[in-house]
Amino acid sequence: MLGVAAGTYGGLTANASGVLYVAVSDPQSGAGDLKHFDIDAGKETTIVKGIGGYTLSATGEKILFRAGPDKLGIAEAKPDQDASKTLNLSKLEQRIDPKIEWAQILRDGWRTWRDWFYDPDMHGNDWEAIYQKYAALLPSVAHRNDLDYLINEMAGELNAGHVYVERGDEPQVPRKAGGFLGAEIVAGDDGYFRIDKIFPGQNWSDPFRSPLTEAGVNVKEGDYIIAVDGVAANSVQNFYQLLENKAGRVVRLSVNSKASASGARTVDVKTQGSEEGLRYLDWVQQRRAMVDKLSGGRIGYIHLPNTLLEGNRELFKQFPAQITKEALIVDDRYNGGGFIPDRMIEILARQPLNYWKRRGLEPQAQPFLSHRGPKAMLINGLSSSGGDALPFYFRELKLGTLIGTRTWGGLIGLSGNPGLVDGGTVSAPTFRFMDKDGNWAVENEGVSPDIEVVDTPHLVAQGRDPSLEKAVEVLLAELAENPVKPINAPPAPSDFGKPGEPLN
Numbered sequence: 001m002l003g004v005a006a007g008t009y010g011g012l013t014a015n016a017s018g019v020l021y022v023a024v025s026d027p028q029s030g031a032g033d034l035k036h037f038d039i040d041a042g043k044e045t046t047i048v049k050g051i052g053g054y055t056l057s058a059t060g061e062k063i064l065f066r067a068g069p070d071k072l073g074i075a076e077a078k079p080d081q082d083a084s085k086t087l088n089l090s091k092l093e094q095r096i097d098p099k100i101e102w103a104q105i106l107r108d109g110w111r112t113w114r115d116w117f118y119d120p121d122m123h124g125n126d127w128e129a130i131y132q133k134y135a136a137l138l139p140s141v142a143h144r145n146d147l148d149y150l151i152n153e154m155a156g157e158l159n160a161g162h163v164y165v166e167r168g169d170e171p172q173v174p175r176k177a178g179g180f181l182g183a184e185i186v187a188g189d190d191g192y193f194r195i196d197k198i199f200p201g202q203n204w205s206d207p208f209r210s211p212l213t214e215a216g217v218n219v220k221e222g223d224y225i226i227a228v229d230g231v232a233a234n235s236v237q238n239f240y241q242l243l244e245n246k247a248g249r250v251v252r253l254s255v256n257s258k259a260s261a262s263g264a265r266t267v268d269v270k271t272q273g274s275e276e277g278l279r280y281l282d283w284v285q286q287r288r289a290m291v292d293k294l295s296g297g298r299i300g301y302i303h304l305p306n307t308l309l310e311g312n313r314e315l316f317k318q319f320p321a322q323i324t325k326e327a328l329i330v331d332d333r334y335n336g337g338g339f340i341p342d343r344m345i346e347i348l349a350r351q352p353l354n355y356w357k358r359r360g361l362e363p364q365a366q367p368f369l370s371h372r373g374p375k376a377m378l379i380n381g382l383s384s385s386g387g388d389a390l391p392f393y394f395r396e397l398k399l400g401t402l403i404g405t406r407t408w409g410g411l412i413g414l415s416g417n418p419g420l421v422d423g424g425t426v427s428a429p430t431f432r433f434m435d436k437d438g439n440w441a442v443e444n445e446g447v448s449p450d451i452e453v454v455d456t457p458h459l460v461a462q463g464r465d466p467s468l469e470k471a472v473e474v475l476l477a478e479l480a481e482n483p484v485k486p487i488n489a490p491p492a493p494s495d496f497g498k499p500g501e502p503l504n
Contacts, residue, residue, distance in 0.1 A: 002037050004044055011053065015060025015077055020047070022054070034065065036079065045079040101421060102147045103138055105168070107131070108418075109151050109426040113158065116417045116428035123158055130157050144170045144422075151426060160429055161410030161443060162385070168424025177247035178240055179271030182210040182278045185225070189259035191234025192224045199278040200285070207277035211269045218267055219255055226264045227254035247273035280305065284318075287468060291329060294472045298479065300325030300371075301468075307386030308338025315344055319369055324362075326484045327373045327475040329468065330394070333404065333455075337385025340413070345393040348375070357489040365487075374478040375400035376471040379449055384408035389433070391447045396436075401474055402449045404467045409446030 008024040011034075018039050024032040034047040034054055048054075052066040056077065065073050067083050075081035110131045114122070122130075134154050141147050148167055155163045182201060188194035198221055201210025212219045225233050228242035229252050236242060243251070249271055256264040272278070284303045291301040300322030304311045322328055330348060350370035355363035365372075377394045379387075379402055388407045395402060411433035419425045435441040451474070453467045 002039075002044075003042055004035075004037065008032075013056045015056065020054075020056060020063075020077065022051070034063070036077070047077060047079055048075055048081040048083045050083055098144075099138075099141075102141055102144070103135075105147060105420050105422065105424065106135060106138060106150060106154075108420055109165075110134075110154065112417055112426050113155075113163075113428050116430055117158065117160075118412060118430050118432050123160065125157055130154060144168065148424075155426065159444070160412050161408075162412055162414050162427060162429040164425075164427040166425045166427075168420055168422030170422075176245040177273050179243035179246035179249060179251065180273070180275045181212055181243075181269065182272055182275055183212055185239045188224050192226055192259045193233050193239045194259075195219065195221055195223050195225065195255075197221060199275065199282050201278055202281065205277075207274075208281055209272060210278055211272055214270070216267075217269055218265070219253070219269075223255045223257055224259045225253055226256050226259075226261050228252070232261075243271060246271055287331065287465065290465060290468060291472060294469065295327075295476060298325065299327045299329060299472060299475050301329045301331065303331040303333075304335055304344070304387075304390070306336040306338045307341040307344060307390060308336075311335065311338065311341075311386075312344065315347060316369075319347070319371075323365070323369065323371050325371075325373065326479055328371050328375045329378065329471045329475070330375060331378045331468070332383045332387055332390050332394075332407075333378050333380045333467070335383045335387025335390065337387045337389075337410075339386060341386050341390045341393065345390060345397065348394070349397050349399055355487055355489075363487050363489050373484045374475055374482070376475055377402050378467045378471060379404040379407050379447065380455065380467070381405055381408055381446075383447075385410050385413075388442050388447055392433075392442055395447070395450075401451060401471075402447065403451045403471050403474065404449050404453055404455070406448045407442075407446040409442060409444050411442040 002019070008027055009021045010024055010030055010032075011020070011022040013020045018037050020034060020036050022030070022032045023035050024030055026032065029052060031050065031052045033049045034051055035044055036047050037044045047063065048065055050067070052068065054063045054065040056063055061077055063075055063077050063081075065075060065083065067073055067086050070089070071086045072089065073083065073086040075085070110127070114127050131154075134150050137150055141150065144167065148165055151165045155165055181195075182199045183195050184197040185193050186196045195212070198212045198219070199210050201213055202208040203210060203214055211217065225239070227233055231242055233239065233242065250268050251271055253267050253269055254261070254264040255267060256262075287303060288301040291299050302315065302318040302322060304314055347369055348371075350367055351372055352365035352367070352370050354366050356366060357363050377391050377400060379391050383391065384407065388409060388411050391402050391407060394400065412429035413431045413433075414427050415430045417426075417428045417430070432440065433442045451470060453470045455466050459466055
């Protein structure tokens with residue numbers, strides 16, 4: 001045990017005279033002062049201050065330190081070194097022989113799986129033989145994409161989920177993103193384009209910003225777009241030709257209530273780079289409206305897009321408005337996973353512990369985010385990873401009926417591993433799902449529904465949602481059999497009686 005003050009430390013290494021470590025001052029970046037502790041003398045000294053990281057030389061006599069995002073320096077592994085003395089990297093170049101680098105990448109990817117995969121037996125594979133099988137094809141690799149193909153094939157030998165291969169330092173053509181208006185634009189009269197639908201947004205959050213609903217934008221559904229930045233709309237076949245390379249830019253629209261340039265007005269609009277967030281909101285609002293209509297307002301609806309930041313955000317955003325509903329549908333379809341959803345399922349499983357009565361308000365449950373009525377969860381084959389775990393937990397806690405189709409079945413999880421020399425990565429799953437009885441579960445099998453319902457394309461195209469419709473049917477039947485008793489506050493006590501007598 002070193003005699004140093006309590007704190008946050010990282011980057012522990014050692015040389016002949018003692019140990020080196022960073023006394024972290026910025027936990028977010030890991031930056032701090034590089035220290036040396038002489039074990040024999042029991043003394044701590046500072047080698048260099050304010051660095052973002054370091055590497056100790058093989059001899060232990062030198063350090064390579066990072067003094068900023070693009071500044072590196074070399075110093076003695078001795079006290080009182082100067083972090084401002086950095087290297088001039090303007091002429092630094094490195095010659096790379098792709099054939100040699102590709103051979104190293106294949107071997108390093110193979111090693112990563114060998115050393116990090118959760119099962120040291122590699123799911124029964126002779127892992128050295130697997131390497132020799134694919135290394136024999138290296139002479140035929142002529143492009144980094146060829147190498148990715150080899151590595152992907154090697155990854156497939158593991159027969160495991162969450163085994164990914166990401167390309168490395170490969171030239172890419174810069175993408176010039178087109179602009180979007182957050183609306184359905186359709187062909188109109190005389191070659192002009194009509195605004196058929198404007199997606200409602202949540203303009204305080206940029207991914208959900210709806211350009212045509214912002215303050216000062218005098219545009220409504222049914223209006224025609226006559227021109228964009230002075231280019232007539234009837235001069236192009238596809239409206240989005242007018243918004244090429246204009247993502248996030250302010251464009252000037254000429255709009256009119258009729259398909260004519262005569263009398264058109266101009267409005268300035270800042271475009272979006274994507275409508276994904278707006279279309280997602282619209283999809284969720286359509287599901288919620290459908291549930292509300294089918295159930296007569298008795299059943300609530302929440303969709304969870306993943307178990308990452310967005311999914312947790314949507315849970316906290318959508319749940320408060322649904323807690324007073326008699327029943328609840330939790331939609332896990334298309335859930336892309338992320339974090340282990342233990343916290344999410346805890347919230348969904350909460351039951352009221354008591355109620356608080358405030359003047360003029362209905363009794364309020366404690367905890368506030370809780371729901372005591374019956375529930376159902378919708379699942380499908382694109383409920384994946386954390387989206388597999390969530391319905392498993394839902395069933396384990398007996399929260400309600402699972403409806404839809406079997407989930408993806410990928411629950412060997414990731415916790416990080418080294419990258420490859422050219423910036424590419426392979427992912428090595430390090431922990432696998434087991435049930436509480438000690439059996440392997442979910443991976444390669446998914447979570448099966450209690451009631452199977454297929455959302456067939458022809459019904460979806462008609463605006464139907466078979467899984468959701470079935471969930472409403474199931475929950476209404478449960479409510480008919482076991483109605484949720486409303487919580488009403490009794491009259492406040494008024495007769496306090498005589499001292500020592502019980503209250504009336």
